[in-house]
Amino acid sequence: MTSFADDPCARCEEVLQPFLDRELSESERALAEEHLALCSYCRRRYRFEEHLRRFVRQAVVAEPMPPELKARLAQLRTPLF
Amino acid sequence: MSETTPETDARRLATEARDRVRFEEDALALADQVYRVARHLVGSREEAEDLMQETYARAFRSWRSFRPGTNLRAWLLRILTNLNIDRGRRLQRTPGLEPLEEGDYFLYNRLEESNQDSADEERVVERLSQDSVVSALSAVPHDFRDVVVLVDIGDFSYADAAQILDIPIGTVMSRLHRGRRVLKQRMAEEALGAA
Numbered sequence: 001m002t003s004f005a006d007d008p009c010a011r012c013e014e015v016l017q018p019f020l021d022r023e024l025s026e027s028e029r030a031l032a033e034e035h036l037a038l039c040s041y042c043r044r045r046y047r048f049e050e051h052l053r054r055f056v057r058q059a060v061v062a063e064p065m066p067p068e069l070k071a072r073l074a075q076l077r078t079p080l081f
Numbered sequence: 082m083s084e085t086t087p088e089t090d091a092r093r094l095a096t097e098a099r100d101r102v103r104f105e106e107d108a109l110a111l112a113d114q115v116y117r118v119a120r121h122l123v124g125s126r127e128e129a130e131d132l133m134q135e136t137y138a139r140a141f142r143s144w145r146s147f148r149p150g151t152n153l154r155a156w157l158l159r160i161l162t163n164l165n166i167d168r169g170r171r172l173q174r175t176p177g178l179e180p181l182e183e184g185d186y187f188l189y190n191r192l193e194e195s196n197q198d199s200a201d202e203e204r205v206v207e208r209l210s211q212d213s214v215v216s217a218l219s220a221v222p223h224d225f226r227d228v229v230v231l232v233d234i235g236d237f238s239y240a241d242a243a244q245i246l247d248i249p250i251g252t253v254m255s256r257l258h259r260g261r262r263v264l265k266q267r268m269a270e271e272a273l274g275a276a
Contacts (some may be wrong), residue, residue, distance in 0.1 A: 060276060
């Protein structure tokens with residue numbers, strides 16, 4: 001594991017995933033943001049990853065649940081009487 | 082000390098029936114979101130539909146074990162992933178844990194290298210096809226895919242995914258990391274041809 005002080009671009013690459021998942025600690029996030037504000041190389045790659053995630057999500061959610069399945073699930077409910 | 086009378090029994094039964102109906106309605110309202118995750122945890126639409134029916138049948142039977150106020154979507158998905166494991170899927174090969182040689186900037190770098198124009202990030206993503214994403218995701222080993230699907234499609238936190246899959250949060254992080262890496266490698270292969 002590298003640090004922002006030793007190799008900021010390598011560290012920024014390491015924390016890319018937790019950063020975009022909003023799972024990074026406040027202090028690490030601040031260091032990453034500080035570096036991203038200065039480094040267009042990393043900034044381009046972060047933006048790409050954001051677009052990629054949106055693209056993946058849109059690609060895979062295109063298929064909605066079949067209405068017949070929804071009806072079958074509703075039939076599984078416990079009858080009231 | 083409370084005394085049981087026909088009136089209190091009737092009131093208790095009425096309260097229980099009302100809570101059950103509310104639970105079932107809440108669970109059904111989440112079915113689209115649960116299906117979206119289920120569809121990508123298993124290989125086919127038919128399997129996803131079977132799994133959904135088994136999940137909802139079990140959820141409606143054991144509704145009393147759900148604690149109101151907690152995350153119902155996560156509770157349903159925990160049932161679903163357990164049922165999926167019970168189907169014997171885990172008998173398949175455990176994915177390899179060989180070291181990952183390339184970093185997280187790998188896909189961007191590959192796409193950028195192959196691009197003659199200096200396109201922006203959005204244009205670089207457009208080089209990928211939606212079909213390639215779906216087939217790349219289905220090629221990710223199951224253990225990794227479960228986590229990728231829960232976090233990237235289901236929008237669950239690492240902690241929720243850990244609870245749903247009953248694995249430590251560190252395992253969620255490492256599987257997510259590896260799963261996304263495999264996904265990107267497949268997408269790069271589809272977009273640019275095998276390396």
